Amino acid sequence: MTLAELPAAIEARGIRRIYAARPTPVVALDGIDLDVPAGEFFGLLGPNGAGKTTLIKILTTLLGPSEGWARVFGFDVVRQAKQIRRIMNMVAGGEQSGYGILTVREQLWMFSQFYGLPGRDGWRRVDELIELVGLEEQRNQRVSTLSTGQRQKLNVARGLLNDPWILFLDEPTLGLDVSAARALRALVVEWQRAVPGRTILLTTHYMAEADELCDRIAIVDRGRILAIGSPAELRRLVRRESIFRLEVDHLDGGPAVLAGLPGVVTATAAARDDGTAMPGADADQRVAVNLVLADDAALAGVVGALGQLGSRILALRKAEPTLEDVFVELVGRGFDEEAVDHPPDEVEPAPAVPPSAHGPGAPEAREVAR
């Protein structure tokens, strides 16, 4: 099957998911429309509770949607779950799951059998994967004795057992140290690139991770997609604004005091350039601030205000927007203000989404032209 003949890896329309929680039902997904072509590395970026895991559960046939429909490689998630399960796998981070009494090899082999690998192929594949994820030394160790990172490697190996067409990764690097996370990212990228058509849907909180890995990203908040595009396209969303990185010797009241100034779109704490500490937390009181300004002219007001506050500017430079800026702008500020700030002519609505799908008065997702 050539790539062109493959149906979309993910196609979702009007997905809503409501949990019957007490005291009030929770709307976890509120009208998700999504198209992910085969072969794409797609990211879902959003704050806690945005609905990322819920969407993954629906696409992996673990949970039914309350409304709407979704297809994975053309198969309906409700009616054709069997087919999807043959070509899909998932890995979630930060989990303490596993049959503690089995060894690494045994647990993987068990799953190879659930996926229908013939016995000998199963063992061979298990050993290949153990090597691939770097668990050779633990291969005959009990799962219960594995460290968090090793468990996650085992989890990833399980996720690759059936050589899925699409792999769902729900915060796969959660709880991993820097080098383990880097190794895991390299592994999944390499795996995905090895065969055209292999698709990955990743959720993450780490902007850098999304930026580095994803062909396209959807920014999600409160069950809705706020924007979709490649990292570069998303960054362009805030380019018309000026972004400055400011470092001052001290700032009474923190970055918030700057947020109210005229022309200041957002003022948020940033990690200092030397990366030594989070702002304000250390004795020397230096503070680093990410400033998003409506235009460069607003800078004069900020400098003046800093003078009045008695803060001395240590460094100031104009910065390229990062995904974090996009995220802060889209999510941090709430969408209602957003809609006012950006008149409709600047916002290209996603063509496949009829406004009625969101209900009356609901905001549109921003589809960035590719």
Next chain:
Amino acid sequence: MSTLSGSRWGAAGPSTLDPERVRGGGLGDALRAYLAAVRLGWATEANWTDPFLFFIYSVAKPVSAALILVVMVEIVGGEAGRAFRGYVVTGSALWSFVIAGISGLAWSVLDDRERYRMLRYLYVSPASFALLLVGRGTARLTVGAMGALITLAVGVVVLGLPLDPGRVDWPLLGVAMVGGLVAIVVIGILMAAVCLQTRQDSWSYPEAVAGSLFLVSGAVFPLAVLPQAVQLVGLATPLTWWLAGVRLALFPDGPSVVGGEGSAWALLSGSTAPTSVDIALALLTTGALATLAAAAVFRWSEHRARERGLIDQTSGS
């Protein structure tokens, strides 16, 4: 990396997604998945690693339960009670099999969801969920069967039960054991479906259900002593016919589970005691009905669990 860009499952091969994959491998795949689940169930039974615990649970418990019942019946019933020895020992022995089988299946849901947190991964694998659960429960079922056999052997050797291999009705015994096994698995599936729905720990449900079936299926006393309406419930339970079949096959002269003067069976059929053919047919019919009911309940339960997100919901953290 190149090792992973395989054909269906092999090492080297085409570097495209293989459309064959969507089809799946039919019976062979199902058998493989079942056998792996059996091994999984076997391995996760921690008791295996401790022979002492294993002995307590699978041998000492059923044997002592049978002996206690025998003593009780004979204190209450005197000489008449003595005639019931074979009856009581078989009932009690087989019942340990019932409990082990039903709880083995139901507990595999709870174990995998609560303790190992792997139920979601079993569920989203292409293998049949029900089949995996049956596989997971097979180890306990097997141990239950061993316990039952040992209890019977103790009954014959220690209590001198009149078991004469020459008079045993082997065909009836075979039919009854197969039918009974199916009935136990089916009830286990039913309980697994119930446990899938519960948010709280429901470890005791299987034993509670087995306990109530114990009363109506003639495990320790003939159905005839029960009120007519309750007898009817008993007659609709495949376990009743399984017990009746095994008893009639092993001890042809012993008391009948279902028949007797004025019993519901006598009123319905006009004969005092069912023949082996009656028993086989009744077991088949009630077993088939129970299977249909369990299949329907399981489907409903799976559907509802997916609607409500119960498959990976733990009661704890």
